[in-house]
Amino acid sequence: MNRKKICIFGLGYIGLPTAAMFATHGHQIIGVDVKEEILSALNQGKITINEPYLDILVQAAVSSGNLIGKKEPENADVFIIAVPTPITMEKKADLSYVISSTQAIVPYLKEGNVVILESTSPPGTVENVIAPILSKSGLTIGEQIFIAHSPERVLPGKILIELVENNRIVGGINKKSAEIVSDLYKTFVRGEIFLTDAMTAEMCKLMENTFRDVNIALANELAMICEKSGVNAWEVIALCNKHPRVNIHQPGPGVGGHCIAVDPWFIIEKFYEDSKLIRDAREINNDMPQHVFETIKDILKDIKGKKAVTILGMTYKPDVDDIRESPIVHLIELIKKDPQYDFKIVDSQAKKYSYPVHDLESAVKESDLLLLGVNHKEFEEIDFDLIYKLMRNRNIFDTRNFVDRNHVEKIGFKYYLLGN
Ligand code: SAJ
Numbered sequence: 001m002n003r004k005k006i007c008i009f010g011l012g013y014i015g016l017p018t019a020a021m022f023a024t025h026g027h028q029i030i031g032v033d034v035k036e037e038i039l040s041a042l043n044q045g046k047i048t049i050n051e052p053y054l055d056i057l058v059q060a061a062v063s064s065g066n067l068i069g070k071k072e073p074e075n076a077d078v079f080i081i082a083v084p085t086p087i088t089m090e091k092k093a094d095l096s097y098v099i100s101s102t103q104a105i106v107p108y109l110k111e112g113n114v115v116i117l118e119s120t121s122p123p124g125t126v127e128n129v130i131a132p133i134l135s136k137s138g139l140t141i142g143e144q145i146f147i148a149h150s151p152e153r154v155l156p157g158k159i160l161i162e163l164v165e166n167n168r169i170v171g172g173i174n175k176k177s178a179e180i181v182s183d184l185y186k187t188f189v190r191g192e193i194f195l196t197d198a199m200t201a202e203m204c205k206l207m208e209n210t211f212r213d214v215n216i217a218l219a220n221e222l223a224m225i226c227e228k229s230g231v232n233a234w235e236v237i238a239l240c241n242k243h244p245r246v247n248i249h250q251p252g253p254g255v256g257g258h259c260i261a262v263d264p265w266f267i268i269e270k271f272y273e274d275s276k277l278i279r280d281a282r283e284i285n286n287d288m289p290q291h292v293f294e295t296i297k298d299i300l301k302d303i304k305g306k307k308a309v310t311i312l313g314m315t316y317k318p319d320v321d322d323i324r325e326s327p328i329v330h331l332i333e334l335i336k337k338d339p340q341y342d343f344k345i346v347d348s349q350a351k352k353y354s355y356p357v358h359d360l361e362s363a364v365k366e367s368d369l370l371l372l373g374v375n376h377k378e379f380e381e382i383d384f385d386l387i388y389k390l391m392r393n394r395n396i397f398d399t400r401n402f403v404d405r406n407h408v409e410k411i412g413f414k415y416y417l418l419g420n
Contacts, residue, residue: 001183001184001186001187003026003027003028004027004028004076004077004078004184005027005028005029005030005075005076005077005078006019006022006027006028006029006030006076006077006078006079006080007029007030007032007073007074007076007078007079007080007105007108008022008029008030008031008032008079008080008082009032009033009073009079009080009081009082009083009101009104010032010033010081010082010083010084010097010101010119011031011032011033011035011038011039011042011069012049012082012083012084013049013051013156013159014082014118014119014152014154014159015031015033015080015082015083015118016031016042016047016049016054016058017051017054017057017154017159017160017163018080018082018118018152018163019031019061019067020054020057020058020060020061020067021057021160021163021164021188022187022188023061023062023064023066023067024057024060024061024064024066025187025188026066026187027066027187028066029061029066029067029068030068030069030070030073030074030076031067031068031069031070032069032070032071032072032073032101032104033069033071034071036071038069039069039070039071040069042058042062042067042069043062043068043069044062045058045059045062045063046058046059049321050320050321050349050351051156051157051159051160052157052158052160053160054159054160057160072104073104073105073108074108075108075110076108076113077112077113077114078113078114078115078116078184079105079108079113079114079115079116080115080116080118081098081101081102081115081116081117081118081119081130082118082119082152083097083098083101083119084097084119084258085097085098085119085120085121085266087262087265091265091268091269092265092269093121093122093125093265093266093269095121095122095125095129097119098117098119098121098125098129098130099129099133102115102129102130102133102134103133105134106133106134106136106137109134109137109139109145110139111139111144111145112144112145113139113145113146114145114146114147114148114177114180114181114184115130115134115145115146115147115148116147116148116149116150116181116184117130117147117148117149117150118149118150118151118152119152120151120152120205120206120259120262120263120266121149121202121266122202122206122266122267122269122270123199123202123203123206123266123267123270124199124202124270125149125202126147126148126149126171126173126198126199126202127173127198127199130147131147131173134147141173142173142174142176142177146172146173146174146176146177146180146181147172147173147177147198148170148171148172148173148177148178148180148181148198148201149170149171149198149201149202149205150168150169150170150171150181150185150201151169151201151202151204151205153166153168153169153205153208154166156257156317156320156322157319157320163188163189164188164189164190164191165190165191166189166191167191167192167193167194168185168189168191168192168193168194169193169194169196169201169204169205170182170185170193170194170195170196170201171195171196171197171198171199171200171201171202171204172195172196172197172198173197173198175195178195178196178197179195182195203267205263206263206264206266206267207267209259209260209262209263209264210263210264210267210278210281212249212260213255213260213261213263213264213278213281213282213285214264214277214278214281215247215248215249216249216250216251216252216255216260216281216285217280217281217282217284217285218248218249218281219233219237219248219249219250219251219252220251220252220254220284220285220288221284222236222237222248222251222419223251223418223419224291224419226419226420227418227419227420231420232417232419232420233251233419233420234250234251234401234417234419234420237249237250237251250400250401251418251419252288252327252399252400252418253288253289253292253327253328253331253373253399253400253418254285254286254287254288254289254292254327254330254331255285255288255325255327256315256316256317256323256324256325256326256327256328256329257316257317257322257324257325257326258322258324258325261285261316261325262325264278264281264282265282268282285327288327289327289328289330289331289334290334292327292331292371292397292399292418293331293334293335295397295416295418296309296335296341296369296371296397299369299395299397299414299416300368300369300393300395303368303393306340306341306342307340307341307342307368307369308341308342308343308344308366308367308368308369308392309335309341309342309343309344309367309368309369309371310343310344310345310346310363310364310367310369310370310371311328311331311332311343311344311345311346311371311373312346312347312360312370312371312372312373312374312376312379313328313346313347313372313373313374313375313376313379314326314328314329314332314345314347314350314355314357314373314374315328315347315349315350315374315376316328316374317374318374318375318376318377319349319376319377320349321349321350321351322351323350323351327373328373328374331373332345332355344358344362344363344367345357345358345363346358346359346360346363347374347376348378349376349378360382360387361386361390364387364390364391365390365391366390366391366392367390367391367392367393368391368392368393368395369393369395369396369397370387370391370395370396370397371397371399372396372397372398372399372400372402372403373399373400374400375400375402379402384407384408384411384413385411388411388412388413394412394413394414395413395414395416396408396413396414396415396416397416397417397418398415398416398417398418399418400418401417401418401419403415405417
C-alpha cells in the first residue's frame with residue numbers, strides 16, 4: 001500500500017496504539033485529541049497511559065517524523081474515529097464525541113477519502129449517524145467517499161500484540177468501502193480480515209463482549225448456587241471445562257472495564273424487548289458487589305464496634321491501571337456508606353482513583369478482614385505470616401480463588417472463598 005496520510009481522532013487506549021502502528025509502518029499520521037496534556041506528551045515521544053511496550057513504539061513513531069499530535073484535523077486520505085463512546089446514566093450510548101469528530105471531518109473531505117469508525121457503537125451508527133453527517137460534504141457515499149466500521153477488539157494489557165495478531169472485521173457501507181479499508185489494515189494486521197456490512201460489524205463487536213458478560217453471569221449465578229449447596233464453584237467450572245465443548249468463565253466480584261460492562265447496554269438500548277437474557281446477565285453481574293458486601297457483613301457479624309476491611313486491588317482487572325466500572329470501586333462505595341465499616345485500599349497500579357491507597361503493612365494493621373478483590377501479580381508475594389501478626393481478626397475473603405487456601409489456613413487464618 002502507498003504511503004497514506006491518516007488523521008486519527010482520539011489518542012486513547014485504541015487510537016494511540018493504532019496511530020503508532022500505522023506510523024511505524026510508513027504512513028503519515030496526524031493524531032487529533034482535545035486534551036492538551038496528551039498532545040504535548042505525544043509530541044515529546046511520551047505517553048500518558050499504561051500499556052506494555054506502547055512507550056517504545058510511540059517514541060519510534062514520533063522520532064521517525066511519521067506521527068504528530070494536533071488539536072485540529074487537516075486534509076488527509078483517511079480519517080479514523082477512535083474516540084470514547086461512554087454510557088449515560090440512562091445506560092444509553094453517548095455518541096457526542098463520535099458526532100463531533102465526524103462533523104470535524106466534513107470541511108476536509110474530498111473525493112476518494114476514507115472514513116473509519118473504530119469506536120464501539122450501537123447497531124446502525126455508521127448508517128444512521130455517520131453517513132448522514134458526511135453526506136453534508138456533497139460527496140456521494142460509497143462512490144466518492146468510503147465509510148466502514150472496523151471495531152477495535154484488543155485486550156488492554158496485550159494491545160500491541162493483539163492489534164497485529166487478531167483477526168479483524170471490516171464492515172463497509174458498501175463492498176468497495178470494506179475492500180479499501182481492509183487493504184489499509186493489511187499494512188500491519190497479520191490476522192485474517194473478514195469483510196461484511198457496517199451493521200453486522202457493529203453487532204459482532206457488541207456480541208463478543210456480550211457473550212463474555214452472559215458467560216460470566218452464568219459463572220456468578222453458579223457461584224451463588226454453590227454457596228448455598230456447599231459445592232465449590234471453581235472446582236465445578238474447572239471440571240466442566242474439561243469437556244471439549246464447554247468453556248464456563250470465572251466468577252468474581254462483578255464485571256468491570258469499559259467494554260464488557262458497557263457494550264451489552266448498546267444492544268439493550270436498541271432492542272429492549274428482545275434482549276431479556278442480556279439484561280438479566282447485566283443485572284446478575286451488577287449485583288455482585290452487593291453480594292460481596294453481604295458476605296463481608298456475614299463474616300464480620302460478631303465483631304463489636306467499627307469493623308476494618310483491607311481491600312487488595314481496586315482496578316477492574318489484574319495488572320492494569322484502569323478503574324473504570326471496576327466492581328471493587330462499587331463495593332468501596334457500598335462500604336463507605338455504612339458507618340459500621342472502615343476500609344483501607346492497597347493498589348499500587350490504580351490510577352485516577354478518588355481514594356487514598358496504602359502500603360500493605362499499614363493497611364492490614366488492626367484489620368478484621370483481608371478482601372482479595374483483584375488478583376494483581378504483586379499479591380503473589382504477600383507474606384501472610386507477617387500479615388497474620390498485624391491483623392486484629394484474621395479473616396481472608398478471596399473473590400478470585402487466588403490465595404493459597406492450605407497455606408493461609410495453616411498459618412491460622414479463617415479463609416472464605418466466593419462461590420464456595
Ligand atoms: N471477568 C470475570 N470473569 C472472567 C473473565 C473476566 O469476572 O472469567 C471480569 C474481569 O475481572 C473484568 C471484566 O470481566 O472485571 C472484563 O475483563 P476482560 O479481561 O474479560 O475484558 P476487557 O474488558 O479488558 O476486554 C474486552 C475483550 N473482549 C473479549 O475478550 C470478548 C477485548 O478483546 C475487547 O477488545 C475489549 O473488551 C473491548 O474494548 O471491547
